[in-house]
Every structure is written in structure tokens, then in C-alpha cells.
Amino acid sequence: MNCDEARDLMHPLLDGELDAKHARAVEVHAEGCTGCAAELSSLRDLQKTIFAAQLCYPAPESLRLRIERALPRPAIRPSRREWLQGFALGAGLSAIAASGVFVAVLREDKESPILSDIVSAHLRALEPDHLTDVPSSDRHSVKPWFNGKVDAAPPVPDLSAEGFALIGGRLDAIGGKMVAAIVYKKRAHIINLFVAPGAAGERLPAIEKAQGFNVRHWTEDGVSLFAISDLNAAELADFAAAFSAAAAQTGK
Amino acid sequence: MRIGFGARQTRRDAAASGAGEDEETKANRFRALALPHLNDVYTLARYLLPRADAEDAVQECFLRAFRYFGSFGGGPVKPWLLAILRNVARSQRAGAASLVFGEELSVGGAAQELPPLWGEAPESPETSLIKREDAVRLRQLIAGLPAEFREVLVLRELNDLSYREIAQVTGAPEGTVMSRLARARKMLREALEAQEEKA
Structure with missing residues (x-):
């Protein structure tokens, strides 16, 4: 050469x-x-x-909001908005000590984006024909369906022995990311389980009640999991434990 | 990504070909896939356009992108968005009588809007000041490069695109991308050295 x-x-x-x-x-x-x-x-x-020298220009928050507002939004019921503002205030106060960044974000949004997304996604899923993209009770057809569609392809364990029937899988947007949603059912109660890469919801408390739904949040191996259902808190806790144990066994 | 998974997929396919996708579903997909690239799009806009026009161009870019989103064929979203922004910028510049494509930009007020310092490793006030001065100086020098060299440099070093993606965005062959990038770096280096000599 x-x-x-x-x-x-x-x-x-x-x-x-x-x-x-x-x-x-x-x-x-x-x-x-x-x-x-x-x-x-x-x-x-x-x-x-x-x-x-970090020569990038971060976009002004006002520009982000202008673009956001130009997009069609799901309708938000007033009761939920009020509840979420209450939540945002509490979270904002505790976040002051932790990080100025998060406070700034909350000031712009006035609500916790993650929790708001989860409740919206759950409500949307309960509408007719919105529950699943891949309706199947067979975990061997649900799990591969997620491959290549989301950053974190989730484990899809069979929990029928614990009383939770697999209904199917779906893609949803949480916190600005495409995430996997796995749908289970106990009696007449639908459970949506969202699996997001990273610690997206680490500031959410482990258990929340949002507009009549119970929300459970935990992290495992670098992924965040959110289970939401109208199931009572104790049964949702059982579900989380069963899923967690089964997921660990299947080795993902 | 959208090949046959039950009734809902079929509905989406119909939407992709223009039959009117559920707007909410489309908006959610757009939020998840396109909005995370806002900073990249804004950065390119700031280097292609006078500062006062950058925000409008970015907004127009995202509006167009949302309109075309149903027919977006998949693949990486960032180069697709940046190509739209580039087209918006070109038509804005063509419309502005006082500006000729290729004209040099001046970067005004850059010092006031550097990236916030939170999230970085702690550093002394002196080093962060030097960094800020460097950034202001470099931005001005990059803004002074002719447009066809400036855009490949920004697409490569700031937007982190591959040569193939830059070729897609600019419509130039990959070989041309490579030689423009080499020229751009040489021009930038010479400008930096000239400035240091003056100082």
C-alpha cells in the first residue's frame, strides 16, 4: 500500500x-x-x-411539545388527569432530592409519562379488537413473534397451572419506546404485562393504584416489567411472583 | 414487520396503503419510532439553516414524516427523517431570496445554548469553560464550511450515520460521501490551525 x-x-x-x-x-x-x-x-x-466538544443542539422543549400536540392523542378522561397530576406532584417532590433533570421533565409534562402510558395502553387494549396482535394460548407462537420487533424480547411462560391463561401478545408504545405486551387472563380479568428494556420505570413505586387498576412494577435482568389489571392487589402480586419464577426457570 | 398476524395486521396493511389507519395507532407508532430522533433532526437543521428557520423546518419535517408514515417501508427511521429535513431545508433556502444554497452560515448566540451540563462527569469550572469555548469555535468553523461538505460532516460526526445512510440522505454515491468527508475534515482542520496561529 x-x-x-x-x-x-x-x-x-x-x-x-x-x-x-x-x-x-x-x-x-x-x-x-x-x-x-x-x-x-x-x-x-x-x-x-x-x-x-458536544456539538449537537438539543431541541428546545417547546418544539417537542409543539410537535407532540400536532399528533392525534388518545382521549383522556378528566378523573384520570386529576389523579395523574396528584401523582406527578408527589413524584416531583421526591425527585427534587434525586435529580434536577426529572423535575424539569415533570414540569413540562405535568404527569408521569410512564404511568400515563401504561394506563392508556391498558384502556386501549380493553377496547374491542385491540387486545392482541398475536392471539394465542401457545407460548411457543407468542414468544417468537416478538423477535426482531422489540429491543427486549420477553420470556413468555405458561402460567396456566397458577390459574393465569395466556391470551396473546401485542406491541405497544410506553415511554416513547416500542415494547412487548403479553396478555394473560384470570377468570374475567385481563392482565397486561409490559416488558421494557432498561430501568424505564425505576422511579415508580412497586405498587400503584390508578383509576381502578392495580399496577405492579419490578425490574429483572435489566428489563422493567409493569403488570396492570383490575385484578385485586393480592392476586396481581401472585401473578408477578408466578411470572418472575417461571421466567427465571425458562432461562428467558 | 407487518406480515400477516391476524385481523389487526391486515387492518394495518390496509392503512399502510392509504386506506386510513386508525390515527391513534399510527400516532403511537410514530411517537415511539420517530420522536426519539428529534435532537438529531434539530441538530442537522441548525447546521443547514439560519437559526431562526431551524425550528420551523423541524416541525415541518415531522409533520411531513407523519403524513408519509403510513407508507414508510421500514428500516432505520433516523436517515429517513434526516432526508426529509434536508428536503425541507433545501426548499426553505430556495424560497428565501436572500440566501443561496452553499452560502456560509453564521452561528449566533451559540454560547447560551450548549448542552446542559448535568449528566456529565464532574469537572472543574475551568475545564468546562474551555470546553464551551471550543464548542462555540468549532460550531462557527463548521458553519463556515460550504454546504455539501458541512452536511456530510454533520451527518457523520454528529448524527452518527454510516456512509451508506449518508448516501441515502444526500443522494450522492458512497464514494462521493467518502471524498467529501475527507475534504470537509481537511478544511476544518486548516481553519482550526489558522485560528490557533492568529491567537
Whole structure:
């Protein structure tokens, strides 16, 4: 490899666009050529300088809100809005100690976006024809359906022995992310279980009551799980425990 | 992603071909897939347009994107959005008589709106000040690059796109993307060195 070739390939090398063979060839050339070695390190420095200076512009919150408002929104019943504002106040107060960031977010939104999303998603799911994208009581057809559709493909254990029948799976939007929703049923009570990557809901209390629904939240292996149902709190706790134990056994 | 899973999927497919998807479902998908890229879109807008026009361009971009979202064929959303923003920016610039595409931008007031410092490693006031000065200076130098070099540099270094994605956004072949990027870096480096000599 000569100097001209090496210098042409330095840019794709720095951008991670070269295959291993060519990358190695450029590096070998630079090891034996002081001019090219200097050029490569100068380009590397420039890239580091750009990265370190953080030249991105964060979008103003007002712009985000303007775009949000232009999109169709699910109708929100007044009682729920009031309840959520109460929640946001409490969460806001406890968050002051923890983080200024979260307070700023709450000031803009006036409600907990995650919990609000969960309740909205559950209400939507209860409408006719909205419950599942893949209706099946067979976990072997529900689990693969999620592959490639969401960041965290969830475990889908069979909990019929514990009295929770698998109804199917669905995609839903929680906290601005596409997440997996698994649907179970006990007697006439639907349970929606949302599985989100990361600790999206770590500021939510483990148990909440929201507009007549019980919400249970826990994290496991880096994913956040939210179970919501009109089932009573004790039975929902049983469900969470059963799911958690079965998920650990199937090894995900 | 949308291949045959029961009645609801069929309904979505019908919607994708323009038969009127449930607007709420479409909005939720859009929120989940497109809105997380808002900062990237805004960043590109700030480097392609005068500051006063950037917000309008971004809003127009997201409105158009939502309108076309039903027929979006899948794949990465970020380059798709950035391509729309680029088109919006070009038509805005074409409409503004006082501006010629390729004209240099000036970055005004950049110091007041750097990324907030929370979430970063703690650092002394001195180092953060130096960082801010660097950022202001670099932004001005990038804004001074000719448009076709400026856009590939921003798409690569700030929007973190691959060469192939940059080629999709700009409509230029990948080889051209590579050579423009090389030119852009050389111009930026020369401008930085010239400034340091003056100082």
C-alpha cells in the first residue's frame, strides 16, 4: 500500500467503515511511514475534539411539545388527569432530592409519562379488537413473534397451572419506546404485562393504584416489567411472583 | 414487520396503503419510532439553516414524516427523517431570496445554548469553560464550511450515520460521501490551525 492509498482509506478507517483486512493494511503502512502516522493521529485528534466538544443542539422543549400536540392523542378522561397530576406532584417532590433533570421533565409534562402510558395502553387494549396482535394460548407462537420487533424480547411462560391463561401478545408504545405486551387472563380479568428494556420505570413505586387498576412494577435482568389489571392487589402480586419464577426457570 | 398476524395486521396493511389507519395507532407508532430522533433532526437543521428557520423546518419535517408514515417501508427511521429535513431545508433556502444554497452560515448566540451540563462527569469550572469555548469555535468553523461538505460532516460526526445512510440522505454515491468527508475534515482542520496561529 502506498501513501495515497493509505490516506484515502484513513477516513473510512476512522469511521469504522473498513473491513479488518484493509484496516490492518492502513495501520501497517502507517507504522512504517512517519508522514502517514502523523496524518492518521491528526485526523484521530480532530475526531476526538469534535466528539468532546458536544456539538449537537438539543431541541428546545417547546418544539417537542409543539410537535407532540400536532399528533392525534388518545382521549383522556378528566378523573384520570386529576389523579395523574396528584401523582406527578408527589413524584416531583421526591425527585427534587434525586435529580434536577426529572423535575424539569415533570414540569413540562405535568404527569408521569410512564404511568400515563401504561394506563392508556391498558384502556386501549380493553377496547374491542385491540387486545392482541398475536392471539394465542401457545407460548411457543407468542414468544417468537416478538423477535426482531422489540429491543427486549420477553420470556413468555405458561402460567396456566397458577390459574393465569395466556391470551396473546401485542406491541405497544410506553415511554416513547416500542415494547412487548403479553396478555394473560384470570377468570374475567385481563392482565397486561409490559416488558421494557432498561430501568424505564425505576422511579415508580412497586405498587400503584390508578383509576381502578392495580399496577405492579419490578425490574429483572435489566428489563422493567409493569403488570396492570383490575385484578385485586393480592392476586396481581401472585401473578408477578408466578411470572418472575417461571421466567427465571425458562432461562428467558 | 407487518406480515400477516391476524385481523389487526391486515387492518394495518390496509392503512399502510392509504386506506386510513386508525390515527391513534399510527400516532403511537410514530411517537415511539420517530420522536426519539428529534435532537438529531434539530441538530442537522441548525447546521443547514439560519437559526431562526431551524425550528420551523423541524416541525415541518415531522409533520411531513407523519403524513408519509403510513407508507414508510421500514428500516432505520433516523436517515429517513434526516432526508426529509434536508428536503425541507433545501426548499426553505430556495424560497428565501436572500440566501443561496452553499452560502456560509453564521452561528449566533451559540454560547447560551450548549448542552446542559448535568449528566456529565464532574469537572472543574475551568475545564468546562474551555470546553464551551471550543464548542462555540468549532460550531462557527463548521458553519463556515460550504454546504455539501458541512452536511456530510454533520451527518457523520454528529448524527452518527454510516456512509451508506449518508448516501441515502444526500443522494450522492458512497464514494462521493467518502471524498467529501475527507475534504470537509481537511478544511476544518486548516481553519482550526489558522485560528490557533492568529491567537
